[in-house]
Every structure is written in C-alpha cells, then in structure tokens.
Amino acid sequence: MPPDVLSEAAVADAECLADAGVRQRRKEARPQELLDAALALFVEKGFAATRAEEVAKRAGVSKGTLYLYYPSKEELFKAVVRRNLSSLIAEGLEVAGSYEGSSADLLALLIQTWWERFGNTPAAGIHKVILAEVRNFPELAQFYADEVMVPADRLFGGCVERGVARGEFRPMPTHEVSLALIAPLIFMAIHRHSFGCCPVHGTAEMDPELMLKTHLDLVLRGLQVRPDEPPAKTHRKGPVKTAA
Amino acid sequence: MPPDVLSEAAVADAECLADAGVRQRRKEARPQELLDAALALFVEKGFAATRAEEVAKRAGVSKGTLYLYYPSKEELFKAVVRRNLSSLIAEGLEVAGSYEGSSADLLALLIQTWWERFGNTPAAGIHKVILAEVRNFPELAQFYADEVMVPADRLFGGCVERGVARGEFRPMPTHEVSLALIAPLIFMAIHRHSFGCCPVHGTAEMDPELMLKTHLDLVLRGLQVRPDEPPAKTHRKGPVKTAA
Amino acid sequence: MPPDVLSEAAVADAECLADAGVRQRRKEARPQELLDAALALFVEKGFAATRAEEVAKRAGVSKGTLYLYYPSKEELFKAVVRRNLSSLIAEGLEVAGSYEGSSADLLALLIQTWWERFGNTPAAGIHKVILAEVRNFPELAQFYADEVMVPADRLFGGCVERGVARGEFRPMPTHEVSLALIAPLIFMAIHRHSFGCCPVHGTAEMDPELMLKTHLDLVLRGLQVRPDEPPAKTHRKGPVKTAA
Amino acid sequence: MPPDVLSEAAVADAECLADAGVRQRRKEARPQELLDAALALFVEKGFAATRAEEVAKRAGVSKGTLYLYYPSKEELFKAVVRRNLSSLIAEGLEVAGSYEGSSADLLALLIQTWWERFGNTPAAGIHKVILAEVRNFPELAQFYADEVMVPADRLFGGCVERGVARGEFRPMPTHEVSLALIAPLIFMAIHRHSFGCCPVHGTAEMDPELMLKTHLDLVLRGLQVRPDEPPAKTHRKGPVKTAA
DNA sequence: AATGAATGAGATTTCATTCAT
C-alpha cells in the first residue's frame, strides 16, 4: 500500500494549485508521523490495546486521516514493523565487512553499536510486540525471520566464524553462539520496555552499560582460545568445531 | 411422606460413598482445567486477544461457569501466573542450598533443571505474556517481580557468589552475570512459543539442548578462573575487566 | 450455607423416623419465609435489582428451593404483593363500621391506625415498588386497584361522607378528599423507604408523628363546618368553593 | 418514531444541498433528543429495566452514538434529572419573591403553576424513578435532595411563613405543612405515570384539576385564621393543636 | 424436597471502521 499511496499523493500534490507549502510538507510527513505515533503506542500498550484513534491523535490528525493512509490497524502494524526493522541490518553488515582488527574487538564494536543504534532506541520495543503478537499475525513470522533473525544470525555468526578461522576463537556451534550473544541484548531491551518505565520495588535498577560490558566480557572470554590451550581440532555438526 | 423420603435419602447416602458424584469430581477438577485452558490460550494469543468464552470452551464448560470460579479475566490470569510460576523457585533454592559440588556443576544443574521443569514447558510462555502486557496491568508488574524476578536473581546470583567466594569464579557483578545467565534461557523459551509452532523458512531449526550446552559452556568458561591466572582480588561493583 | 439450617437438618435426619416434625414445620414455613425475604429485598432494591439468589439466601434456603415454591421471579413478586396488601383493608372497614364517635375522631383514628399498622411497617415499601413497576407488570395494576385503591377510597371516602351526612363536614368531592387524605401518608411512607435509610445533608429529619398530626389538623379543620357558617347544602361533584 | 426527529430530518433534507450541515444541526440536537427519549423510557419502565439500546433507538440513533454523548447509563440518568428538575424551582422562587397579594392566593398560584409546568408533564415521572431507585444510586439521593427537596421546601415553606407573619395563617410547623402541601401533588403525578396510562376498572377516573382545587381548598381553609378566632400567638415547634 | 453447579440469553460498554460533509 505505501508505494502507490505515496505516488498517488504525489500526483495529488502536483495538482494542488496554490499552496504547495505547509500542507505539502505536512502531507509528505504524514506517513512517518503516523508510523512514529503507532510505534510508540504499540510498544507501550501492545497491538490490541492500542486504539486507532489514539494513534491518530498522537500524530496530530483525525481518526479518518489515519485510514486514508493505512487501510486497517493491522496494516498499520505491519508498516510499523517494516519501517523500523528493515534498515537495521545493512549497517551492521557494512561495518563488519570492512573491519580489520581482532574478532573480539569486532564483536565488541557490533554489540556496542547495536545497543546505541537500536537497543537503546524506542524501536527496540518492536521486538516485544513481535514476539507477543506474531502468532496472531502469522505472515509477520516470515517477515521477521527474513528481516531480523537471519541477518542478525549472519552478522554475529559470521563474526564468530571469522574469529574461529583466524584462530582467535575456539570452534563452537556458530548458530548457538550467535543466539547466546544476541539474546541477552534483546532480552534487556524488551525488559526495559516492559518494566523499565515504572520501576518495581525490590528489583535492582539495571545498568545497561554495565550489563553490556559484563555480558561481552563473559562471552568473549568464553570464546577465546586460551594461551595455554592447543588449537582444537574441528568436529561437530560439520563446519562447526566444538570446544572440548 | 417423611419416612420414605428419608429412607430414599439414606439409600442415596449409601450410594454416595461409592460414586461420590461425577459432578463432585468435575467440580474439584474445574479450577485446574480452567487454568490449563487459560494458560494455553494466553500463551498462544496473549492476554487481551484471548476471549473468556474461548477459555471456557477449551475447558469444556460454558462462559458462565468460568466466572463461577474466577471473577474476572484479570483474576484468571493472575491465578494462572501464581499456579505456574510461584512454586518454581522454591525447588531451585532447595537444590542449591544443599549442593556440595563445584559451583560450575551447580550452575549447570540449575540451568538444566530450569529447562526441563519450566523452560521446556507450556508455562514458559507466560513470560511472553507478562513482558508483552505488563504495562497494561501495572499490578502484575509488582506481582511478577516479587514472585519471579527477584527469586530468580537470588537463585542464580547466589550461585555466582558462591563460586566467587570459593575461588572458582572471577569476581564479577553478580546481578549482571545472573541476568546474562538467565536471559538466553528465557529468550529461547519465549522464542519457541512465538515461532516454534509454525516453522519459518530460512531459520535453522534451533536445538535447545545444544543451545543450552553452548551457552553454559561459554558462560562457565567466561566465569572460571584460568589455571594460569593468579586468583583475582575481590572487587564487586568495581570496574569489570574485559577479557580481551 | 447458614449453619442453623444445616444443623437443624442434621438433627432432623438423626431423628428421622420418629419426628416428621421440624422438617414438616419448616416446609410449611417456607413460603412465608421466602415472601418475607423477598419483601425486604424488593422494597430495598426494587424488582429488577433484586437477585433471586439473594432472596433465597436471606430466607436460608438455596436458589433451587426458591424455584420449587415460585416458578419465576415475577410470580414471586406477585405473591409478595398479594400476601402483604390483601389483608390490609378488612381491618380498617371493621373499625369504621362500628364506630360511634364524631367523624373527625374516626378519621383521626383511622389515620393513626393506618400509620401504626401499615405505614410504619416494612410492608409500606410495597407501594414504592408497585408504583415503580406496575407498568412493567400490567396485571398488577388491576390487582392493586382492587385490593388497595378501591377499598382505601371506600374506607376514607365513606368516613368523609359520614361526616357530611351528619353535618360535621362541609360537602366536598368525596373521592378527591379521600385522596388528599391518604396521599401524604403514602408519600411519607415511600419517602422513608427511599431516603429514610441513609439520611441526606440539608434535609430536616422528618418526624412522622408530627407530620401526621399536622396533616390531620389541616385537613380536619379544612373539612369541618365552621361554627359561624350556615350548614351548607349538599352538592357533590358540583363546583367547589375555595376557602379564601 | 419520534416526530421531532423526523420532522427535523425532513427539514434538513429539504435544505440539504445549500446548508452547511444537517449533521451539525443534528449533532447539536442530539443531547436533547437523547434526553427526551431517556426521560420517556425511564419514566415508563424505570432505570434498571430500560435498556440503553432502546433509548438510542427511540432517539433515532445507534447504541454507539448514545455512548458518544453520555459515558454510561447512570450518567445519562443524571443528565435527565438535571435537565428536567434543576430549572424548576428558580422560576417558582422568582414568582413568590415579587408577589404582592394574599398568601392564600400565592399558594394557589404556586400550586397551579407547579402543576401546569411540571406535574402535568412527562418530567414529573422522574419522581417515580427517583423514589424507586434512589437506594441503588446513593449519590442521586444527595443530588435530588439538593436540587429538588430542599428548594421545594424553601419555596412552599417560605410561603407558609409569609402567611403566618402577615397574620393570614395560623402558626404551624412550616416544614410539615410544606410537605402536606406538596405530597398530594407529587403523589398524583406519580400515580398518573403509573396507572394513568392503562385505565383500571373500578377506579374513578381522577380529574387532576378537581383534585388540585379540592386539596388547595382543604389546606388553605386549614391554614387560615378564622374570622372569629383571636390571632394566635406564634409558637413554632411547639405542640400543635388539633382542630377538633 | 433440597441443593448448587452449570447454562446461555442478554445487558452494558468499547472501538475499528465508514462516510457525509
């Protein structure tokens, strides 16, 4: 829907005789304003509990206008997901591709970047919504897998393999390590969007920076070949080497 | 009139002991049946998207009957949480309390047990629901923190501290390590309840057992003092050294 | 649930062969107990807002038992009305028939008696319910007219006519005077059942006794022929002269 | 069904092309249309027995629209009460304030006006509903007392006191006289809304005008000082003398 | 006769969506 809607809008704008100004700017900004409003609300309340009218109000338009741009709440939801996740991975792959330093440093950089650019961002809340609602929107599953899970696995997994190939890391099951790397990050992001807002008695305030550092410390040390160890032989699951 | 009525009653009473009443038995089984149905549906669809009538139907009763046992959908949900989570931690604490072996083995045992008794169980899906909807039900936040998060932190954190105290583990920030330990487990559990059902193209089938082993391998190795290292000084809450 | 009921039943069962007593007595008392409970609740909450189960509980029986005696809530309501209104008038007519004193004294006596025997009694609340619900139960209209309105009119109207005939009262439209006599009484009774329970700020506490006396004083003085007046000619249904 | 709605709609249709907003006009008319529909139904069936959807249908709108204007049935009811009762007393007090004639004539005027402007109007049926349901809506009690009972007492009571002060009336307990004055009026109004619709066999058709005149005649004659009487000393709240 | 678990029609209320202006 977005593409043709937008091009139609462009035509309409061209016909718009006099003003072409404020209105113009606003009209083109509309979809993004609506997606931003929707993201914020979906992340806060979830899909079902977010009312369409609220999204419209937060975007500064009326309920009717929302439906001018997105034919249903469900389509709006999908558009939010697409918009916010699709561009995520490219950047990471780019960074990884041209990196020259040690694999440990690369992993540290990727994780730090992920956190700054995404985990610490409202968009990270989308994971919460996806995980929660994917079973109610089965078509999202494939989308999420393609857009997020597979690339993330490739990114982090690739980095692990690089380390193994260069003799920096022990050979380990790539896929599983990749998950062990990313899971605490996503979990922490989700957590902050669920509990972070209204702090709860008895739970220590979590410091994400410390958490990040600790996690990285643990995993890198877990991955790295110890000075005293002989480089292990390859086996397990084909190309992946086990530790012991 | 009275005599025969009463003798009839006596006969009835006599039979009463034998069958005790299908009705009776059903009545006693109801709460569990309802909780099971509710758990399954909440986990599948989330709280808001689950209709009360659906829960009733799955439990084989009518809408009205559900409300005979739980006064509202929200109370039903709390009952589900209580029933499925509250007894979990106690057992773990007990095991940990009397354990004699190494801290690494204890952690391995706890994680393995957690997975078998909970993570690999429908009840693990509750985490998904809680994370997704806790902001709409603030009282649940505290409830969940008290019942689940705090005890879990105590259990795993305690184990880490034990290892540090015994010189087996490097000194590290307990709370953060605890989270790094548990996050991948919960994440995996949630993931299985979101995506596990309808497998998605392009994603490798995740093998939880391997994942568990790998995660444990990574983290334990990350925690443990290296043979060549001098036993580090205790410094909790201090700056953490990165492995690299 | 009421313990006395249960223990009583237990006792009855124990004595079972011999007694035929308590149970019997209870069974015969049931309808009245149910009607009393229903009266109290209907008067307090109205017909629609009274739940059948509440009536049963107040009568010390189970919901099912209520339906053993009355086939529906509606029939129960009618039975309550019948039971509580039907015997009201007879007594008054009896008193009036044999009275020897002045008509003013007779009216005073009737009104006082009405108040003591009925107006000041829970049963007076029925008027409230009838007036409120008669349009939802059209058949009650005729019943109420026959059992209450017509006899009351006859009682008080007859007394007025007696006074007129004996030259004590001015000739006035009997029916209207009768209504003017009874209306404040019923109104006061209803009022006490509506507002009397939870006193309201700003309204003076009403003293029913004083109200009664004042009303009687006003009306009797309004009715009675003045010493200085020539005894007026009878003219029912003719135009009524205003006092001023 | 509602004539006003239909005629308005017809007018609107006629102007349709030119106008700039049937919708607008309808929107402004809505609250009154809804209140009228609600008044009619509440008076006919009572609060609990009136379904919100029925009110909407009678006002010519859908269920949802009703809730656009009033957030709950209870609020709708309060709005009906406010709209129909709150402006009533002001007018009376105004009339009374500037009146120059005798107190008897003033009372006659007030009562006549009350009847024409209110008692003989659908709004009078509200009294029925209030009395019947006030115990289920305790906050209405205070509202009704403030808006209706206290002002009415002040109006009529003030008039009685005026008569006493000017030597026209015997000194009597103001509050009680006030009630004795108003009670038959309200009672009659309620009665007409309960029984007036479907006439009942055996009860004389009540002529409200005659009833009003008779009541007024009785009470005024009861109140007024007799020519042969010495003007009594003031003694409020003291024991009241019976006429006989 | 008595019970109370079970039912399901029905009431209130919400909200995604439409459409006249």
Place this chain on the structure above:
DNA sequence: GATGAATGAAATCTCATTCAT
C-alpha cells in the same frame, strides 16, 4: 484531502432458570 459523527460487531460480565445429584 481531512474530519469526526455515526455505526454495529464483539467482548466482558450477570443472573434467571434448569437439572443431575
């Protein structure tokens, strides 16, 4: 294009009534 009044399907929850025990 933009609005927001209007709609009605659907969800939660209640309660009169039934019926197996």
